[in-house]
Amino acid sequence: MSMSGNGPTKRPLGTCFVRAHRGLCADCRPELPCVVASYKSSDREFEAGQDLFSLGKPCDSIYNLTEGWVILYNLLEDGRRQILHFALPGAVLGFHPGDSAMMTYGAQALTDVTVSSIPHKALLPIVKQQPEFGLRLAWLIARDCSLAFDRLTSIGRHSASKRVAHLLLKLFIRYRAQWPGNQIEEMHLPLTQEDIGDATGLTSVHVNRVLGDLRKDGIVKFHYRRLQIINPDKLIDVARIDPQLVLSWIR
Amino acid sequence: MSMSGNGPTKRPLGTCFVRAHRGLCADCRPELPCVVASYKSSDREFEAGQDLFSLGKPCDSIYNLTEGWVILYNLLEDGRRQILHFALPGAVLGFHPGDSAMMTYGAQALTDVTVSSIPHKALLPIVKQQPEFGLRLAWLIARDCSLAFDRLTSIGRHSASKRVAHLLLKLFIRYRAQWPGNQIEEMHLPLTQEDIGDATGLTSVHVNRVLGDLRKDGIVKFHYRRLQIINPDKLIDVARIDPQLVLSWIR
DNA sequence: CGCTATCTTGAGGCGGATCAACCGCAGTGG
DNA sequence: CCACTGCGGTTGATCCGCCTCAAGATAGCG
CATH class of the missing domain: 1.10.10.10 (Winged helix-like DNA-binding domain superfamily/Winged helix DNA-binding domain)
Incomplete structure (x- = not known):
């Protein structure tokens, strides 16, 4: 269940086939040199329905989503669920507050998904080599936070x-x-x-x-x-x- | 309306008077050398009720809250309000996705407040001088994001x-x-x-x-x-x- | 063709909103 | 000293949006 075949019918030729996913990799924001290229990040794939990481378990890597949809979610003890966020290509997942802490939410692939993963341990070396990386990371997380605020307003007041x-x-x-x-x-x-x-x-x-x-x-x-x-x-x-x-x- | 006089009655002497506010400044996480000391950040004060920045207006600095309570909020056209976040000392405010963009939420001082402000323009130089700064920034924002997810679950399902x-x-x-x-x-x-x-x-x-x-x-x-x-x-x-x-x- | 997940539709109940008084208290100004 | 004002809290009556429970219908799939 990949995204192929689901796209629009008429799509301009050329650059538009390069998806503007604004992630951590080199083609995202040309004005900032990219880091991931210099760090050998390993690609991983998940099938639709699989968990990238689970609620209450540790997660030792961050994932940069390159293809597919992922939801972040919370489960209640009675089995009900709250979806917290829809992650699209470019998103950063699993950067949790506090190293090696338990995740307070889960991440599930909605479609087949590919990510490039970077171990938490590698973050400090990367940042030292490419300081802009940290800012970009903060920027991506701030965007997700802003989206969360948006949904908070929607659910709370509408x-x-x-x-x-x-x-x-x-x-x-x-x-x-x-x-x-x-x-x-x-x-x-x-x-x-x-x-x-x-x-x-x-x-x-x-x-x-x-x-x-x-x-x-x-x-x-x-x-x-x-x-x-x-x-x-x-x-x-x-x-x-x-x-x-x-x-x-x-x- | 400062926090003084509101504290607990019996407080251990010594280090406990140094509040562990975990902000961007030097005493927050000793294992990471601090940046703000080397950058001459300017302190600002706000009275209770004042806006640090407003919904729909640009904000050219980030604020590191050092004293007091701040709420982030959204206003609806009918005058109702959704409080998005309670910021305590140590929090970073105003790091918005996209430079010089309009803020999509407002920030109001609940008590008298002091912050140290850093212009957005200064972030890149700081990060280049002290790469850990970017990671710490990302870490603080990720924590706020996690709190927002928490409240999303609470409001949506409880x-x-x-x-x-x-x-x-x-x-x-x-x-x-x-x-x-x-x-x-x-x-x-x-x-x-x-x-x-x-x-x-x-x-x-x-x-x-x-x-x-x-x-x-x-x-x-x-x-x-x-x-x-x-x-x-x-x-x-x-x-x-x-x-x-x-x-x-x-x- | 049967199985399962998903969507659809109806009836009834409840949690929280709305509307409307009223109270207590701190200013504040005469 | 007391009237006036305004904010925040308290309480009651009523209403409605959404939930719950339940029973089909439909699509997808082996």
């Missing part, structure tokens, strides 16, 4: 339909940002309605009703992991996101 | 009383961690019930009822900004936090 709309819009924009210059209004979104519920703090039953409403209102269709944005303006309105801000994301 | 208990317990533990070796069960918590509501996604009315229940059950008392933990074990149970984990925090 109604069900706004939460779902917000989630879909954000994922759509983040996905699209990986293929700059590309105009799409449809994408493969590897989620079940249960996943959407776990991310928005709702039950899958209620997510289903909300999606039905959004479809009836001609805003979005989400059916069997295919997301279509029918009316972007309405979606932005329902998601309670500043249109100005959306423009700045799209660039 | 009942009102669990959310409130979770918040109070976390704040208590984080406050106490600043004074290691100190046994206290009472603290000055500079929050209103409205603040607690804005942090937990509840209304102040409902927070009031929940606090009443917690008081009746002999778990905690929170009255006019004074928090007393009556029954820590029960609180840990209600907050749905792994007792093992709590122990590891307390050390």
Whole structure:
């Protein structure tokens, strides 16, 4: 279940095939020389459904996601789940506060996934050789933190339909940002309605009703992991996101 | 409204007066040489209620909080608010994704506050001189991110009383961690019930009822900004936090 | 073709929001 | 000294959004 075949139909030739994933590697931000090239990072692959690391267990490496979708999640003792974050290519995973501490959340591959891993022990040497690496790492983590704050506001203060709309819009924009210059209004979104519920703090039953409403209102269709944005303006309105801000994301 | 006079009554002499605030400065993690000493960071003060930076405006410096409490928050168009994070001494504020971008959240001083500020422009030179600085920065931000994930789970999946208990317990533990070796069960918590509501996604009315229940059950008392933990074990149970984990925090 | 995961739809209940008083207390100004 | 004001907390009545439980329907897959 890779991302291939799910992409947009018309895609500009040339650089756009090089995904702008903004990770730790060399092609991400040209103005900063890259480190990973000089450090022999080892690639790993995970199948959809596998855990990259697990809740309550130690994790001795950080992962730089190069292909696929990963969710970070928390489990409650009664089996319910809260999805904390959707990681897209470029994300850094597993940089935890405190060396060799237990992870306080898990990471599961939503699709087949490839990552390059760097042991925690290697971080200090890398940083000494390439000081910019540390800043870039901080920058990537700060972005994830900002996304977490965003979802905190959504879950804490918005109604069900706004939460779902917000989630879909954000994922759509983040996905699209990986293929700059590309105009799409449809994408493969590897989620079940249960996943959407776990991310928005709702039950899958209620997510289903909300999606039905959004479809009836001609805003979005989400059916069997295919997301279509029918009316972007309405979606932005329902998601309670500043249109100005959306423009700045799209660039 | 400084923190003085609010501290615990019996405090071990000696090192415990040096607050372990784990910030960017030299006394935070002895194993890593510090940077800020070599960079002439400028101190600033803010009064309680003032904004360190505001939602939708640019912010050209990062702040290292040295004294006081700061909240990060979001405002909705209808005037409601979501508190995203409580920053305690040692925290790094204003390191935003993307240089000179608009802040997507605001920061307000809950008490009188002192910070040392470092312009964004100075970060790259600092990192080049002291590479560990970048790692420490990333580490601090990752910790905040982890706390945000924690609250996401609480708000998304727990009942009102669990959310409130979770918040109070976390704040208590984080406050106490600043004074290691100190046994206290009472603290000055500079929050209103409205603040607690804005942090937990509840209304102040409902927070009031929940606090009443917690008081009746002999778990905690929170009255006019004074928090007393009556029954820590029960609180840990209600907050749905792994007792093992709590122990590891307390050390 | 049966099995399982996912989606769909309905009925009923509850947790927390909303609306609306009222209290206690600290200023503050006459 | 007391009236006035404002903030924060307290309490009650009512309402509604979302959860829960339950029973199909549909799609994907070996």
